[in-house]
Amino acid sequence: MTLALIALWLAAERPPAAEAARAFVQANEAKLVRAYAEFLSIPNHASDRPNIRRNAEHIQKMFQAAGARTELIEAGGANPAVYGEVLAPGARRTLLFYAHYDGQPVIPERWADSGPYSPVLRTAPVEAGGRLLPLDQPRYEREWRLFARSASDDKVSIFALWAALSALREAGLRPRSNIKFFFEGEEEAGSPNLRALLEKAGDRLRGDVWLMCDGSVHQSRAQRIVLGARGVATVEIAVFGALRGLHSGHYGNWAQNPAMQLARLLASMTDGEGRVLIQGFYDDVIPLTESERRAVQEIPIVDGELKEELGLGSTQPFSGLLRESIYLPSLNVRGIESGGTGPRAANEVPPVARASLDLRLVKGVDGRKQAERVAAHIRAQGYHVIEGRDPTREERLRHGKIARVDIRPGYNALRTPLDLPIVQEILAVARAVRPPVYVEPSFGGSLPLVVFEEATKAPLVIVPISNHDDSQHTHNENIRLGNLWDGIELYAALLAM
Missing domain, CATH: 3.40.630.10 (Zn peptidases)
Structure with missing residues (x-):
């Protein structure tokens, strides 16, 4: 023809x-x-x-x-x-x-x-x-x-x-x-x-x-x-230090640094290879049906081409191929803020550090419950957790580690x-x-x-x-x-x- x-x-x-x-x-x-x-x-x-x-x-x-x-x-x-x-x-x-x-x-x-x-x-x-x-x-x-x-x-x-x-x-x-x-x-x-x-x-x-x-x-x-689509919930975290920014020479190895504290807190949430370490994070996942698994297997594998396109030398191995990874819940740090960098950097111990997380939800996983697991993990790291407000002076003096955790449960997944x-x-x-x-x-x-x-x-x-x-x-x-x-x-x- x-x-x-x-x-x-x-x-x-x-x-x-x-x-x-x-x-x-x-x-x-x-x-x-x-x-x-x-x-x-x-x-x-x-x-x-x-x-x-x-x-x-x-x-x-x-x-x-x-x-x-x-x-x-x-x-x-x-x-x-x-x-x-x-x-x-x-x-x-x-x-x-x-x-x-x-x-x-x-x-x-x-x-x-x-x-x-x-x-x-x-x-x-x-x-x-x-x-x-x-x-x-x-x-x-x-x-x-x-x-x-x-x-x-x-x-x-x-x-x-x-x-x-x-x-x-x-x-x-x-x-x-x-x-x-x-x-x-x-x-x-x-x-x-x-x-x-x-x-x-x-x-x-x-x-x-x-x-x-x-x-x-x-x-x-x-x-x-x-x-279908994954659901999403968000968690805003703020970690607090002194009431004001401090001279890093005078106080840098004495006062707690919220940016360092937040970095350690976020690092404690995953193993660095894609697995979320927060207790219960994967407990409620409803697996794919047999027909759904067959459909996923027919989707072309594009991981190699995508790594080349995006300039990625490696990906997170825990979740496997891209076409399979989206059927697990995820935790993403979508932003971190504390102090300044480049031309805006000052020799300061910043008074606060903030991070914004999005939690992608799969079928069976509830947004509020998943976000509460994140809050529970933060408490388990020794933080006094408050929601909806910054700490009072009295709370700062009473607790060595304070985190404000604001939860938006968003909406759940559907297939x-x-x-x-x-x-x-x-x-x-x-x-x-x-x-x-x-x-x-x-x-x-x-x-x-x-x-x-x-x-x-x-x-x-x-x-x-x-x-x-x-x-x-x-x-x-x-x-x-x-x-x-x-x-x-x-x-x-x-x-x-």
Whole structure:
């Protein structure tokens, strides 16, 4: 069979909605890049209420133009959620699509050339020497990347859904199912008001399945469909010394140094090889089923390539291969702060040292219980533990070692059964659009899936589209244009499912 015939055969097997989306993208690349850059230019940290509302209203207008009925759902002090719907006459089911429009905090000076809300186009990642290009181009290469906060996590999903809906509308293809959209503005802040927003939405969010549009494709660039996500809890730790900073020459080998104390405390929590030493940390883990284990074994091993890409001479051996490690709970030090370094360093014994931990949770492990285990471990190291406040002068004099431990239990992990008929249908559509497709029982990252399941009683399936090397949650976040184009096609096929 010739290459031309193979191409025609593959096109014939692809869903018409995916082909319509491809034609739409090819005819509108420059307009899509410019429209996405406009969306990305709106700051979106969850605490920035005025700009968060600007984002929500911008999304409303986008989806109204694509034929959806929209409204903002508000509950108490929550950031608004954007609700949209496209109802199909005679539809026998409802598909629910979720994404979030808020982004991680930014440190602007760490971004190359432009700020996090000034989108730029490059030929490649910054670390690969990608050259800056004007946004407007006569044609666009799939390897080019658009850089901005939330370019991949997770405005890309909202934008791709809008483009997919617009493509279907332009091609005269109507969804056969009722379509509902729910876009959150607090996911990166831990979704503190998600349950209240879902309750406020009520029966509007009753449906047959949630398609959670977040995350990245497999590191091999193959599409993956993910049936769950780890949960997350956070623990903030502060260790205290003197009431004020002290001259390190006069007091450096007399007064306790909180930075040294905190370093020893954190080091006591693991064996340095990936195993967490906190008592009971792995006790409640529910293991994978046999079908889930088989699915994991079919996922390509990419550890060697990733070590090369990331410049890692070694990884933590306890958890094994990357594809297996995410089914164990983890403890990560996401930040340490005490005194100053470089030009800001002073010859001082700092008065306080702080660390921020995230605890990734797997099925069976409760966030509050896991965080309490961390607090118990700190007590076992001889610390007097307080929560929600700094120590009083009297407590400082009474206790030689004091730690403030603030717990946010977050949300727990969830895994959707692999054998559900709706899961198999979604897999069939994805494989018709973007083969090969790998099935993963869970993401390594976290999404508040358990809140959705408890509030709406519908199963959840994650359909990610961004590139694995997108630098999400850090500086120079980016989306590869090929991933954006492919995502629009996949979402169009799922909207028409």
